[in-house]
Amino acid sequence: MTHHATPPGTGRKLTLVVLALAALIAAMLCAFALPSLNSGPHHVPIGVTGPGQAAEALRDNVDGPEWDVRVYETSGAVETAVRGGDIAGGLAITAQGVDVYTATAGGPSATSAITALGDGVADQNKTQATVHDLVPFTDDDPRGAGLTAALMPMIFGGIFPALILGNVFPGHRGLRLRLAGALTFSVVAGAAVAAVLQFGTHSIDGNYGLTALGIILGMAALSTTLLGLQARFGMAGFAFGGALMMLLGNPLSGLATGPHWLPDGWGTVGQLLPPGASGSLLRANAFFDGAGGGLPALVLTVWVVIGVGLALLADRRGRRTTGSRSKVVAGSGTVDASQAELATS
Template identity: 80%
Template sequence: MSNHLALPGTRRKLALVVLGLAALITTMLCAFALPSLHSGPRHVPVGVTGPQQTTDALRENADKDAWDVRVYETPAAVQSAVKDRAIAGGLAVTDHGVDVYTANAGGPSATSALTALGDGVAAQHMTEASVHDLVPFTQDDPHGTGLTSALLPMIFGGIFPVLILSSVFPGHRGLRTRLVGALMFSVVAGAAVAAVLQFATHSIDGNYWLTALGVILGIAAMSTTLLGLQAFFGMAGFALGGALMMLLGNPLSGLATGPHWLPNGWATFGQLLPPGASGSLLRANAFFDGTDAGFPVLVLTAWVVIGVALALLADQRGQCSIAVHHNAPTV
């Protein structure tokens, strides 16, 4: 054993580092594994229409933990509710069979579960189910691969600028420059990500500028938050923020499955983090013309405000420190 390792302070630091890394790995495992193990339809809002006896039976017999069944007067009303994101999908029981209305772009997992539910209802009525995807993914990307793969670049778009800008413009004197640089990067990177998704991979459609503004806000929320944490709390704050984005925000975003697939507590928490809110905003703008974009916009704006506030507080603290140093009497 070296003399350095034999020092009590060194052993204590080594133990803390080892325990911290073990806790980090354990947290990562829990964050990625537990939500997946307990995933499934959770109070998915689904519309039904048809004879009263049929709709009553569906409401009574449906799994209350999985489905939130709502009765509509006509198939047209169900379709309108799906397009307006009031419900995730719907069933219309008619004399000709069972029509299943889905919005695959709104949540592929819920679509699969709803299709299975429709097949079961059709079998009970000794008929067949017809699936109508009212809000599909694009023809060039029918499984939404580009949409789900966009989240990690957005998260790294919040992490990398802070690391690079802090090395190029270090210290208190470079703080305001880093903040301006992070915001400028968010604009450029957000516009580029939206352009790739819409014009290169053709994974999304809709209004490009609306989508780009959402991506810009998402990257700005992550980059300013991490920058503010680093400025105010140092690298420990940056590390904590990065772990929050990567280890919790990414698996709890629900971007790949849709918002009704994670356990209730996990899903709610995930939507309050920048990655989850960014994914929801991207989905809303890209496929639903901004419907239900208000809440994720509010969440992301709050994170931007928190990040900028922390950076400004750190800047004020640094100015006070410089003033005290300059005013200190010389001996």
Template identity: 75%
Template sequence: MSNHPLSATGRKLTLVVLGLAALVTAMLCAFALPSLHSGPHRVPIGVTGPQESTEALRQNVDGDAWKVRTYPTAEALQAAVKDRDVAGGLAVTDRRVDLYTATAGGPSATAALTALGDTIAAQQGTRATVHDLVPFTRDDPRGAGLTAALLPMIFGGIFPALILSSAFPGHRGLRTRVAGALLFSVVAGAAIAAVLQYATHSVDGNYWLTATGLILGTAALSTTLLGLQALLGAAGFALGGALMMLLGNPLSGLATGPHWLPTGWADLGQLLPPGASGSLLRSNAFFNGTGAALPALTLTAWTGLGITLALFADRRGRRAAAGRPEAGPA
């Protein structure tokens, strides 16, 4: 009996169905697994006080959840919190417990640290006094506007690739698409920063510093998607969109702070444009640029990668056009 191979349509349908199933599975893993294992993971915190108290605290607390560092004075601990060396800290004495936090640096870690401080204070028969050194703004105390900024940035990378490809199709429009994406990033980044600062009052730092970070984040997203699309076509765009939405969005840590995700997931999220964009926005908007170097470098690398892919696709297209025979006379 002879075997009848699948038709070309059947094989194509099978590949599409398997690809979609794999995509949905990856989406479930990206959204569910980090959430199931979320919590403080080696969050750096500082302690100061009498040596006996700090050493006992270090032995009891230092572990999988917290990474304890000792500081000589409460002033040194406060400076470390503002410089983002630690997420917060405890100043412990025989009579009181002072808790220093930076809610804008990571609200989930701040809540867990506050609970830890209350527990330690209760053991000493007192109450913890909380000092939020870097809070969210008064008009947006929960940071809702900051969290909401992530999706516009992601879609700000997806929409230019779609719309510019339709308006300026083919190889001849490639350079125009790249230039349009960069110009769009400047306009969109400045607009998002203006909304966050002047409309919702979610940030109150230097406007131009915040806008520059948002421009760089939007450029990293848009040029990467354009470069993948120019080089690989629709498959490249789908790959880039899935990478940004299905991995970059849930692993960004913008709502909770990166320390709330499992270590491996958090590191991966900070290497992707959405996570790096969120960290850069947080650094520029609330910490006056402290800690901005690494996410800025990451976004610059992604922008360079996207432009490089587009230039490679442009060179390939020029070679193909040069090798194409000219039409003879009718």
């Protein structure tokens, strides 16, 4: 009767795997739940203007952990700042009442809060508030559902190429093909997503080419990063990268609410990850003519460089390994077909 002994250390390994999975689930819950539970205005930039000392008095009363208040000379200056994405909205105290300037496309949650703030100021002054939505969503998608829904295709547009191309073109010999395929896919898929959002669902407007370039850059940042991690560290690297993008990048992207609606620190982390930077760049290109898109574009470019750099390091390491194997096989003097394939794989 044959007895199969359990290999030494199996119990310890199983325990570590179970604990790691439990920690992963706990981290997932924290990443999705904590930002929502602590959501609200956090240093949202707004502008104020008014006659005499009215603007300064309003700033002194409002400025704090929720609002980052900036004083402007005229209501026109406030409007320009809102349209340019410099501030989320603004209040202008006039003889007729309080003009509230918002940009719903820049962040629906912040727009609601600024509107409520304007109503409160109007009540204090015993007057009326008039809301001017300077950068709204499109008429066909007034709530921005298409913009919010675009995040998941962009994330999976980075994950799928790394996963599928890794299986179709495995090993060191397929690394460059995987990298070229991921970049090509980013161009095609990014252009397609922009076309669907602009011409299919009419969820965005603006310059199609600029919007498409932003989405392409976002997908390229995700796909090259995951490919680089996979090439350099194997499936463990791919799993880590995928978990990072999904468990942190997705809930901290701020695409639905705007980054200022996330708790301090969380929003900053989200904007430094490809999903958050991709969402901010899409919003800037689609509704603000590219204003405010410089920083997220830079963040995405850095991620592309990191991903390509990891892939090149893996390629260099693979070439050294291939060269060593070739010397060993050639030195043996018995090179058959299987050995030749091993030496070049």
